[in-house]
Amino acid sequence: MASITFKHVEKTYPGNVTVVPDLNLEIQDKEFVILVGPSGCGKSTTLRMIAGLEDISSGELYIGDRVVNDVAPKDRNIAMVFQNYALYPHMTVYKNIAFGLMQAKVPKDEIDRRVHEAAKALDLEPYLNRKPKALSGGQRQRVALGRAMVRNPAVFLLDEPLSNLDAKLRTAMRAEISRLHKRLQTTFVYVTHDQTEAMTMGDRIVVMKNGIIQQNDTPQNLYDYPCNLFVAGFIGSPQMNFLDVVITQKDGGYCAQAGGNSIALSPEMDKAALAPYVGKTMVLGIRPEDLEAVDAGSSHDLEGKIEIAELMGAEINLHVDFQGTRLVVRAPSTYAGREGDMAALKLKTHKIHLFDKETELAVAH
Amino acid sequence: MKSTASLERSRRTSTILTYVALIFGAVIMVFPFVWMILTSFKTVEESMMVPPIIFPTSLSPANFIKAVTSLPFTNLYLNTILMVLFRVLFAILFSSMAGYAFAKLNFRGKNILFGIVLLQMSLPSQIFIIPQYQMVAKLGMANTIFALVFPGLVSAFGVFFLRQTYMGIPTEIGEAAYLDGCNQWQTFYKVMFPLTGTSVAALTIFTAVFAYGDLMWPLVVNSDLNMMTLSSGLATLRGQFSTDFPTLMAGSLLAMLPMIVLYLIFQRQFVEGIAGTGGK
Numbered sequence: 321m322a323s324i325t326f327k328h329v330e331k332t333y334p335g336n337v338t339v340v341p342d343l344n345l346e347i348q349d350k351e352f353v354i355l356v357g358p359s360g361c362g363k364s365t366t367l368r369m370i371a372g373l374e375d376i377s378s379g380e381l382y383i384g385d386r387v388v389n390d391v392a393p394k395d396r397n398i399a400m401v402f403q404n405y406a407l408y409p410h411m412t413v414y415k416n417i418a419f420g421l422m423q424a425k426v427p428k429d430e431i432d433r434r435v436h437e438a439a440k441a442l443d444l445e446p447y448l449n450r451k452p453k454a455l456s457g458g459q460r461q462r463v464a465l466g467r468a469m470v471r472n473p474a475v476f477l478l479d480e481p482l483s484n485l486d487a488k489l490r491t492a493m494r495a496e497i498s499r500l501h502k503r504l505q506t507t508f509v510y511v512t513h514d515q516t517e518a519m520t521m522g523d524r525i526v527v528m529k530n531g532i533i534q535q536n537d538t539p540q541n542l543y544d545y546p547c548n549l550f551v552a553g554f555i556g557s558p559q560m561n562f563l564d565v566v567i568t569q570k571d572g573g574y575c576a577q578a579g580g581n582s583i584a585l586s587p588e589m590d591k592a593a594l595a596p597y598v599g600k601t602m603v604l605g606i607r608p609e610d611l612e613a614v615d616a617g618s619s620h621d622l623e624g625k626i627e628i629a630e631l632m633g634a635e636i637n638l639h640v641d642f643q644g645t646r647l648v649v650r651a652p653s654t655y656a657g658r659e660g661d662m663a664a665l666k667l668k669t670h671k672i673h674l675f676d677k678e679t680e681l682a683v684a685h
Numbered sequence: 686m687k688s689t690a691s692l693e694r695s696r697r698t699s700t701i702l703t704y705v706a707l708i709f710g711a712v713i714m715v716f717p718f719v720w721m722i723l724t725s726f727k728t729v730e731e732s733m734m735v736p737p738i739i740f741p742t743s744l745s746p747a748n749f750i751k752a753v754t755s756l757p758f759t760n761l762y763l764n765t766i767l768m769v770l771f772r773v774l775f776a777i778l779f780s781s782m783a784g785y786a787f788a789k790l791n792f793r794g795k796n797i798l799f800g801i802v803l804l805q806m807s808l809p810s811q812i813f814i815i816p817q818y819q820m821v822a823k824l825g826m827a828n829t830i831f832a833l834v835f836p837g838l839v840s841a842f843g844v845f846f847l848r849q850t851y852m853g854i855p856t857e858i859g860e861a862a863y864l865d866g867c868n869q870w871q872t873f874y875k876v877m878f879p880l881t882g883t884s885v886a887a888l889t890i891f892t893a894v895f896a897y898g899d900l901m902w903p904l905v906v907n908s909d910l911n912m913m914t915l916s917s918g919l920a921t922l923r924g925q926f927s928t929d930f931p932t933l934m935a936g937s938l939l940a941m942l943p944m945i946v947l948y949l950i951f952q953r954q955f956v957e958g959i960a961g962t963g964g965k
């Protein structure tokens with residue numbers, strides 16, 4: 321059993337820098353959890369506290385049902401993969417993978433068996449006698465994974481393991497790590513900056529900012545129901561569009577007024593939640609794929625001038641200036657409008673998010 | 686467009702100029718050494734002639750025999766080798782440990798202690814000679830190998846130099862070792878120390894060359910001719926009023942032999958070491 325539980329964990333670095341003020345988080349056994357957030361938000365710090373590389377200033381950290389605040393890393397049954405791999409340059413691949421087992425005084429033939437098993441799973445067998453210097457980035461990454469694997473840890477900790485790889489290799493390694501997780505059936509905690517990694521790999525995503533968890537949910541829920549402006553803007557690429565609107569009420573339905581245009585809101589929206597905002601300004605959020613570029617003649621919600629049209633292959637990203645606010649629209653590549661043209665935009669009403677302008681919390685989706 | 690021929694010509698001119706300058710420099714550097722070899726075969730009279738003559742009239746080994754018989758060369762060699770050996774060993778051991786601690790460990794007073802190391806590096810070593818001599822003498826250790834090694838037990842330069850090396854090793858490597866179950870000491874000697882090979886080689890060469898050429902301290906601390914080093918032993922050949930230069934040169938040549946042999950063996954490391962430290 322290797323669940324991980326943070327109970328009111330605080331981390332303050334020397335010099336009174338509180339990086340993580342009060343962390344409460346539960347990670348289930350065998351779960352693949354992703355930690356994301358902007359640079360400096362405390363992702364690595366959180367991971368390193370699990371590893372035992374940083375002490376915990378206050379609160380309790382459980383692995384399974386044991387408090388591990390004062391347990392040495394080697395006794396926590398964890399393994400960590402570092403961003404720069406941190407392989408031992410003077411040891412062969414074999415020795416790199418075997419080193420932890422040798423330290424633990426595992427019998428020689430057992431070590432040999434496990435190293436070969438890991439090497440086989442990771443396609444490293446031809447390289448066992450090489451030094452890390454003579455490996456490519458992807459191979460080094462696999463050695464780092466192998467080093468973690470052979471110890472049969474209950475928890476895998478990975479700190480941006482793919483960020484030093486090129487895009488193609490990253491895609492391949494992403495799949496490889498997902499496969500590894502399925503095969504090993506252990507808990508994975510994975511730190512990343514990368515949207516795609518976060519959305520595709522995890523069972524659950526924890527979004528952090530300034531050491532505080534913003535939202536902790538499945539990738540789909542995070543995407544469809546972001547709980548505040550930060551998460552809405554952070555998850556998804558290109559970013560969600562934000563627009564200041566004033567809420568009005570008409571014929572029992574709600575509308576959002578944006579610079580003379582009236583956008584009818586979906587009748588499915590939570591009316592009780594919206595009621596207090598009538599006559600007030602809110603922030604409307606809509607993802608680029610939920611904005612349609614339509615013929616100027618047909619009914620539409622907004623109009624704006626196309627400033628940039630980025631052809632992405634199957635689709636085209638239009639950057640439209642709507643009364644000083646830039647909106648990104650994902651249109652099919654067959655769309656005829658180009659830079660300088662006017663674009664007529666229609667919102668998919670059931671995909672609109674509304675946020676409180678003061679608290680930045682989501683009010684209705 | 687400038688013609689390629691003239692471009693070619695100007696490039697060749699600059700190459701020639703470079704070579705002339707380099708050859709000139711090489712001659713200046715080599716001259717004292719050649720002069721030393723020539724002098725070691727001259728008679729005393731030949732060596733003092735005005736105007737000086739360049740070549741000795743005969744190639745007799747007389748000066749070498751005289752040097753070997755007037756000095757206990759076996760002892761001098763042995764003392765020098767032991768002194769160099771121990772100084773190198775201790776410099777590597779203590780500089781590595783201290784350098785690692787300064788670079789990778791966190792402890793109270795680290796910056797102050799490192800400041801003291803830097804301070805010591807910036808003071809001329811001569812000012813320590815008298816207190817160091819007093820310490821050795823009080824211990825009753827004058828005229829011993831220990832006395833020769835004593836000031837080289839720790840090296841401020843070595844500590845500084847290896848600290849820089851350890852700073853250059855990613856912290857994550859040490860952390861990986863820690864996660865792999867190493868304690869601090871094992872992390873140091875199983876993982877970190879083996880990564881400092883080039884720097885340790887450079888420090889070895891520097892310490893050896895410096896110890897080998899050190900004259901002042903051996904002369905002060907060991908007055909017994911049998912406990913002297915090559916450098917201090919040779920210095921005794923200098924008379925107060927006149928010096929038998931041919932014998933001195935012959936002795937010096939003999940004293941240089943081990944260093945020359947070592948240099949030929951470790952030529953590459955020598956050059957890398959000097960380039961690596963940014964010294965000279």
Ligand SMILES: Nc1ncnc2c1ncn2[C@@H]1O[C@H](COP(=O)(O)OP(=O)(O)OP(=O)(O)O)[C@@H](O)[C@H]1O
Pocket residue numbers: 333334337339357358359360361362363364365366513
């Ligand atoms: N040893 C330390 N002493 C003081 N402050 C530190 C220390 N290590 C990290 N910090 C600070 O803690 C904050 C969080 O750091 P952390 O490495 O956890 O960020 P991160 O979310 O992993 O960022 P990144 O995405 O850039 O890796 C940063 O503001 C950083 O400056």
Ligand SMILES: [Mg+2]
Pocket residue numbers: 363364365479
């Ligand atoms: Mg980080």
